[in-house]
Each structure stands twice: as structure tokens, then as C-alpha cells.
Amino acid sequence: MAGLLQFAALYLLAAAMPQHRGPLLGRWQQVVRSQQASIAGWALLAVSFGLAIAAGNPIFVVFWLGLLPLSCGVILLGLSFFPRLLHGAILAVPLCAAGLLLTRVVP
């Protein structure tokens, strides 16, 4: 869960940068302003790190830090080579998050 949020947060932070706005946001460029994306990105990042800490076991903090290069790397490679795939991934994040929440609540 924290990992998904981390990915979304980093995506937003990248989308806040002038040189990546176009490929990352597409038509949403008019809707989302850089500053909003930046604030939302940092906030999500903080929330995801908070979740890792709140999990209780320090292993999750190590996990969160270990996931950083993976999330950033996916965004970097996606930006350079397959921006379409990246759009798909970011759209899948809320779905996966909702799915995870459901499995927590339902059983």
C-alpha cells in the first residue's frame, strides 16, 4: 500500500517538473498546475512514509527506502522509452489501492 502511494507521489512530483509535464499529464496539463502536483506529491510521499512507519515493524521502513530506486527507476525509464505504459501504471494505482483496501475490509 505504502509502495503504491509512493509510486503515485513520485509520479506527481515528476509531473510537477516543467520538462516532464507534457509526457506525464497529456491533456490534464490544463487542469493540474505544477504547484498543485508538487504539493500533492510531497503530501502523498509523506503519507506513504507515515504508513511504513505506522506498520510497526522497522523492516517496512527499510522496505520503503528500498522501493525508492524501483519506483523512481520505473518512472525514469518510462519517461525515456515508454510514456504510454507509465500512464497505464498510474491509472492502475488507485484500482490496486482500492483492491488492497477491500481485501483488508472484506474478509
Place this chain on the structure above:
Amino acid sequence: MSAIRQGMRQVMAWLHGWTGLVLGWVLFVMCLAGTLSVFKPEISRWMRPEATATADRIDAMSTAVAWLSTHNRGSTGWYLNAADNRANIVDATYDSDGGDYVVRALDPVSGMPVARETLGGEFFYRLHFELELPYPWGRWLASIAALAMLTALVTGIAAHRRIFRDFFTFRPRKGQRSWLDGHNALGVLALPFHLMITFSGLLTLASLNMPWGIVANYGNDLAAAFHDLAPGAVDRPAAKRPAPLAPIAPMLREAERRFGGAPFGRLSIEHPGDAAAVVTVYRADSAQIGATVAEVSFDGPSGRVIGAWAEHRPAVQTYAVIYGLHMGRFASGLLRWLYFLGGGMLTLAVATGMVLWVVKRRERAPLSLTNRVVERLNVGVIAGVPIGCAAFLWGNRLLPLDLASRSQQEVNIALGAAALALIAGSVMPPRLGWPILLAILALLCLGAPLVGGGTGYVQAALSRGDAVLPAIDLVLVCAGLAVLMMVLPVRRPSPAASGRRSRRLPA
């Protein structure tokens, strides 16, 4: 102000370049070997395809001790690493009748040493911090290199002008620009990992770098220092009277009960077969992040508890957590792969940094003689060391099983192959050296799963539901394909690059 800042950046960039250049090749070996060590038990399993039996950790340890009890005489001590969900064999170190210590992998069901004598993943682990040099020189060099790495990381951060703005930027096919982007991304994106692994690695060798604290307090009395580090350890002289060892399984269960249910990871038996034998059971490092010591000692012949001790001192525990973070033994599943990813990125960051040194200077002016030497050494080391690693796997599959000192022969093959590649890389012009050596590396990686037994090993593993061997095969094939993909573009733009250089020359 800005003049000072510009100046500082330049100084930092200068230091970054030189620390990286001077120890870069050593760092490349260390990072590569360390990254492979993340999967040490898995690599060992791949390299012992005949050892397919698995057993519960207590049963495996009992059979190992039983085999040693009947087949080993006159030993001063047995040191055994337990089988667990990653390693299926018991890893035993022991001597006999005053001889040298030997290391053997004991089968978990029969207790006998398994057929294929090999160092397995232990080779990469040792290479990571001893560099195949005699003690203490290897560790010295490794710790100096770690110091250089830490310097290079910190100066790299200071010298990077647009650390946040270029965070997600990679511009492919732009010569020096791409190498710099790649080097930055590999370094910056995993920076928390890089800083952690370098600092903690430096600390594991701290008693070698900075022995003065120990010397000031203990002088040359290292035994006293060790005793204070493990004050609960039971140490008693041999009684010189033979006595059989009590069954080991009840001791292991008692120890695990005292560890609060955490599994045991290691076992040592001092003076085995003597009336004063001491059995000490240690908690597994995989139970928590910190590699803190917890141990229970038993009287060998009776199986009575004669000592129990766990480390609770804050300073020692702090060290244990840092050490544990470096070793990553607590990491399982995805987290282990993230360690592998971080290590791989650091290895590539070192490699791209070395290449960048040459590329940057080549784009400005024709290379000086020294830089041409650097360029060729880059080819030899960056392609040659992985070739040595892959050759090690080939040696494992090809050497006859009954060869004398077989495990050493495997190491000789690895070192020989790396040395050959280094010589080839230095002799050939880099324009030929890069594609030829990388193509050899790719073929070695692609061939390793098949050599010596065709698809027999992977089929046998799949039929008994063992995922480790096929997974490593898959990683090898992916690595081979990735290297192949690198070969193709390396060959194409090189005429263009030299063309650009010659165009600039007259100007």
C-alpha cells in the same frame, strides 16, 4: 558567493573524479561481488545441483552432527550453519588431527558431504571484502576502497548541479550527455541505499581501519577484547577424556524455546568427543534486522544448559543493526530483490562513472596516453570481471566431480578467465575490445544454464518443484540478453563517434 560556490563544485567534481578513478576498478569488483552475494545461498544451491534433499533444520543439523561424530577425529571444533528455507545443506567448517580447517556442504538427509565440492556463493561473498588477496591486504584494500566510495558519494552529491531538476531525466543516444544522465540516475535514485551500504560496509571493517580504541583498552590482549564483546560465551579447556555427545535435537529445541521461538542459525561444538565438549547454539540473523547475538551453551556429554546470553548493550546493538542492514540477512522475498537492485545500480554507477571519465575527455580532445590506458583498463575490468564470474559458473559445471581440490580449481578458472579478459581488453583497441568481450560475456551468461548437462538440471529442478535453479537460470539469460543488447549499439555508433572526433580536431 556564487564564485565560491562554483569553485566548491569544481573542487568536489575534481575529488569525485579522482577518488572514483583511482579505486573505481576495485569498487567495481566489490560492488559486483557484493550484489551477487545477496543471493549467496541460492547461488550455492545452483552450484550443487546434485544436493536436492531437503529436511527440517533440526533434523538436518542432527544428521550432520551424527555424520561428523562418526567420521571426524581429533577436531578442535565444528562450526555449522543451519539449513533453512534458503540453503538446503548444512555448511560445516572443521579440522581433524591438527590439520587445516576444511569447509564442506553436508547433505541434510545423509549427513555426508555433497558430491560437487565447491565454494558456491561463498566465493562472491569472500571476493566482496577480501578480493582474493591474502589477509589483511584484501580487507585493507576493501576498506580503503569503501572510504573512497563514501568520499565519491558525498562529493558526487555536492558536485551535482541539478540534483532535483534532473531527477527523472534520461536522454538516450546523446553521447556524453546520456552517460552523465545514466550515471546520475543510477547514483541519485538509489542514494539512500548507496549511502547505507557504503557506510555500513565501512563500519564492518572498522576494527581494521581504526584499531586504536581496542589497542588503547586491551593492548595486545585480543582474547580479553573478544571476551568483553561476548561476555556470556562459555569457553573451557578440553578435559582430554573421551565422552560421547548427547543427542543434539533436544538442545536445539531448548535453545529455540529460549530465543522466544526464533529459529537457530548456527551451532558450534568445541572439543567434540571430549568430556568437556561445549555445544553453543546461536539465534538466526534472519529473525530481526540487527545481527545481535543470542546464544545458549550446553554441556556436550549431558546436554545440560551451562550458559545463556543475549546482547542488550545499546552501543553493541547499534553496531549490530548497522551490520545487519549491510548483510541483509533479515530481508526476504521482494526486499531481497530490492537489495539486489540497489547493489546492481551501485555497480552500474561505478561502471558508468569510469566510462564517463574517458568519454568526457574524448569529446574535448584526443585522449592522452594515460587516459588511453584508463580506457583499455575499463574494457578489461568492466567486461572482464563479470566474465570471470560467469567462468566460475562454467567451471562448476565442467570440472570432473572427483578432481582434487576441486573448489580451488573453480576459483582458479574464475581468476584465470578474468585475467585473460583483462589482458585482451588492454591489448585490443577499445573499439574492438568492448563488443568482443561483451559478446563473450553474453555467451557465457546464456550458456551457463546449459553447459555440462544440457537442460537436464533445469528439468530435474522443475519436476521436483524447485524454483531456485530455474530462477537463477532466468536471471543469467536476462543478463546475457541485456549484455547482447549493449553490444549492438556499442558497435554501431563507434564510427560516428570517431568521425565527430576527427571533425573537431582541425578546429
